[in-house]
Amino acid sequence: MxxxxxxxxxxxxxxxxxxxxxxxxxxxxxxxxxxxxxxxxxxxxxxxxxxxxxxxxxxxxxxxxxxxxxxxxxxxxxxxxxxxxxxQPAPALYPDVAALLARLDAAGLAVGVVAGMALRDAQQVLAHAGLSQAFAAIASAEEAGDPYTLALARLSERSAGSSHLIPSRCLAIEATEIGIAAAHRAGLPVAAVTHRHPLHMLQRQADWAIDRLGELELERLQQAFAQARAGEC
CATH class of the missing domain: 1.10.150 (DNA polymerase; domain 1)
Structure with a gap:
């Protein structure tokens, strides 16, 4: 894998x-x-x-x-x-979040969160949405250092079998151009979802673009990552 x-x-x-x-x-x-x-x-x-x-x-x-x-x-x-x-009620989750998290878990992939809000606020939001246990690591843009780099380091520490996470072999899922650019700066390829911006705008910036999270095809992604890995050898 x-x-x-x-x-x-x-x-x-x-x-x-x-x-x-x-x-x-x-x-x-x-x-x-x-x-x-x-x-x-x-x-x-x-x-x-x-x-x-x-x-x-x-x-x-x-x-x-x-x-x-x-x-x-x-x-x-x-x-x-x-x-x-x-x-207030829990924040509204976007469609297919729970189903995608279940598929990632079944595939044995480490999963983390990057947030623009303070770390404690992100933890509160996830807890209120019932997702506290869904992610092995959280990092915030309010912390010192790059949040994607921090998140990968924490995943490496906390997830079994994830001690050698390589940014180019990890996927960021983002919804904005600023987020896409941040993930790319950290060396991660990006799948962008059209929750905030239209598909044609995201396609110019991201490696993949989808209309909803349920469209993320793990098998095709695995093939793409495998081909990229083969090209590096």
């Missing part, structure tokens, strides 16, 4: 959590006497980490902030997310 592991983006690929995050960001801005404009969150935030989202929104308004100031905003956002998760 040449495909070693699969890493999912969290928001946009596994679950749509924008409905949780946007009201919280709006309240954080109001606390700064700032207003979130119509369409602004969708334009600036879904493809970015929480830190990058808040930085961009503040910069648009000519507001500068220190690293400590941003840390304070992120801590407030995390606390608000905890409260929102207690009061």
């Amino acid at each position: 040449t495909l070693q592991a699969v890493l999912f983006d969290l928001n946009g690929t596994i679950a749509n959590t924008d409905g949780l995050h946007q009201p919280i960001v709006e309240q954080l801005l109001l606390a700064q006497n700032l207003r979130l404009e119509a369409g602004e969150y969708r334009a600036l935030c879904p493809d970015r980490s929480d830190r990058a989202c808040l930085s961009a929104l503040l910069a648009r308004r000519g507001r500068s902030t220190t690293a400590d100031g941003l840390d304070g905003l992120l801590a407030a956002k995390s606390a608000a997310l905890d409260e929102a998760l207690r009061q």
Whole structure:
């Protein structure tokens, strides 16, 4: 087996959590006497980490902030997310998530998550969605270092038989151009799913593009990885 592991983006690929995050960001801005404009969150935030989202929104308004100031905003956002998760239903999973996870498990592949939100927030979202045990490792863009590299290192530590994970033999599943570029920088080929952007846009960036997660054909992927591996020898 040449495909070693699969890493999912969290928001946009596994679950749509924008409905949780946007009201919280709006309240954080109001606390700064700032207003979130119509369409602004969708334009600036879904493809970015929480830190990058808040930085961009503040910069648009000519507001500068220190690293400590941003840390304070992120801590407030995390606390608000905890409260929102207690009061609301679980975030809506995209179609075929559970079925694909079952197929990956049956194939013996290590599976992890990369998230743009803080690590604790990602863990909370997965727990609320009933997926805490589905992933052997989680990494966040808010941590020091590349999140894909961190996720692969954690998978190597925690997954039996995954001690020599090679980025080019692992697959990232992403839903945005920013996410695709991040995975490619870390050396992972990417399958992109059209949860956020149309197929023709993703096809220009990703190695594979699919309309829904259920269309991911593991046998064909294994063949493609095997052929790529043979070409390296």
